[in-house]
Amino acid sequence: MTTVPTVRLASPADLIAVVPYLLGFHPESSLVVTVLDAENRTVGGVVRYDLPSEPADAPGLAGHLTSVLTGNAARQVMLLGYGTSAQVTPVIDAATETLNTAGIEIMDALRADGGRYWSYTCTTAGCCPPEGVPYEPTSSAAAATAVFAGFVARPDRAALAATLAPAEGPDRERVDAATRTACAQTRSLAGTDHDWYHEGADQIAAALERAQAGQELDADEVAWLGVRLTGIFVRDAAMTFSRRYDEETHVRLWSEVARRVPLEFAAAPLALLAFVALGTGDGSLARVAIERALSIDPGYRLAHLIGMALDHGLPPSITSKVNCADMAGEIEAQAQRYPQGARPVLPEGW
Template identity: 55%
Template sequence: MTARLDHTVRLSRPADFIAIVPYMLGFHPERSIVALAFEPDRDPGSGVRGLRVSVRFDLPEDSEDSPEMAQHVAELLTRNDIGRVLLIGYGPGWHVTPVMDAVRGTLTDSDIEVIDALRVEEGRYWSYLCPDPECCPPYGMAYDPTNNPAAAAAVFAGYVARPDRAALVATLTPAGGQDRQQVTAATRAACTQVRATLARGGGQGWYQEGLTQVDAALDTVKQGQDLPPDMVAWLGVLLTSIIVRDGALTFVGRYDDDTHIRLWTEVTCRVEPEFAAAPAALLAFVAMRTGDGPLARVAVERSLSADGDYRLARLVQLALNHGLPPEVTSGIDYAGMAEEIGAQAAQYPAGTRPVLPEGW
């Protein structure tokens, strides 16, 4: 799920809702159904603040799978106490209509009101519910998302709509070129130092060193600076300890969410791919916390590409699949968590040691 935008944007026409969706998702959807869920008893035309969440589903390849998908949509919305939605399907009629029919029927059976159901394709939209040919002609209504006040307001507020989901995935592509060479060299040097320290029986301060590096990295990013290659390398190495990784989570609230997002995005892209599981999972957690479901999902995928069993990534994935709202993380006592993790690190110092990937 993706949380509402945090700026007031007035929406009154179908074209307004269509225009705002890419900014809520972070990309222009294709072959999808998006459900815009409204606050109870709020007028859909009262503005985006009436929107509770948006959630996107890929259209099934086989229309026979439509009932199963529809049931999943209904269960997710019901679990989150959502009673009113506006549905938008993206793609040709032959692909969208069977799915839309199944979703509408299942939502109605689940006592979820469908305010409107639209199909969007190549600059036109159609309504499945409007019978008036004056406002909903059979050849569709043209709309221009680049000349829509809702889209303009979203852009003004700093939101970005990438061309498609692949463009969002590309934001976490591993860096290359000279930076990759420098980070690779720094990572090998850090791993050599770790092995030498462990061979001497030393290294009791891994946890504190990890916290120091995370704090310094957050401060660097907050100042608008890029991390030096050796800092990227050491973050990747130190975060291979689960206790250090958990310690990094306790900085939530001590720096603004945007700084956390920028840090873990940069580290995910710049660390050696074998070290990406932890920073990508941290990015997924913060993205989920801020309501950026699409970024959270691609971060989960990036984490699991490095380690298919990475537990934090799997937990975030489970939360996303069950449609848990961002508010579930608001009750976490990060200061108390920091005390507990610090005590655990002191009691089990061996658990704070880096666990280097094979070959490093």
């Protein structure tokens, strides 16, 4: 579930206008559910699902949605379907039934398509004529609030995923060459008592400092970071830095590393990016990062764990309960006891 800044809704058009900024992209063929604080008329969270291709699958989607909302203690929601009536109506009908049974109040249920919206809860032509109600997103105060808060609405989900696409051109060549050198040096240290854990933790801290200053890493820094993160204890140590720097710094660093390292090394920084995004409530970014990580390494365990958290709608607050200092101490102790867990595990061919 994606958490949001304080956004007040004065009309259905406000909801439709602000949703793309809360998701990070303009949705298509989607069901978007906003959790409401009805007393303050604010949006408390957003969750999105692809519409099923078959109407018979609508009850399954509705059941999963209801489970997620119940687990997040939601009491009032608004449903917004993007697509044709044939696509949206079966899902709205199924969701209405399961949510009512669970005691979750539906404040409104809408369908948006072609610059117009229709309400499933409206019973008169006065509030929702048969031809729908036109809306103009750019004139919405709610959308302006999101823009002012720094939120961006990309054209579609593919455009969001493209922000993590591998780098190309000369930078790709430089980082690939630096990675091969780093791998050769790593192999030369096999059988030694090299301190991979502290060296890796120190480099992570240095890289975060660079990211916080708005500086890009050079090819050697990216290469060595990619290599060191293949050591599980070093990767886990990176998660313990989550509260030492602001969220934007973490997103900037792990996005950069995920894009610039060779493909075989990208699963770890992508999982770290997803972990940070999960903690900030950016479910959309977390999801595309996890999907790319698993496309590279289908068995990558951390990616699977974060994916399960997203599937079950675990709130961002779950990460705030982690005591990073205790976690760092435990990982360091494990690395001292089992130093092989901090050593790089080089992909085949490197």
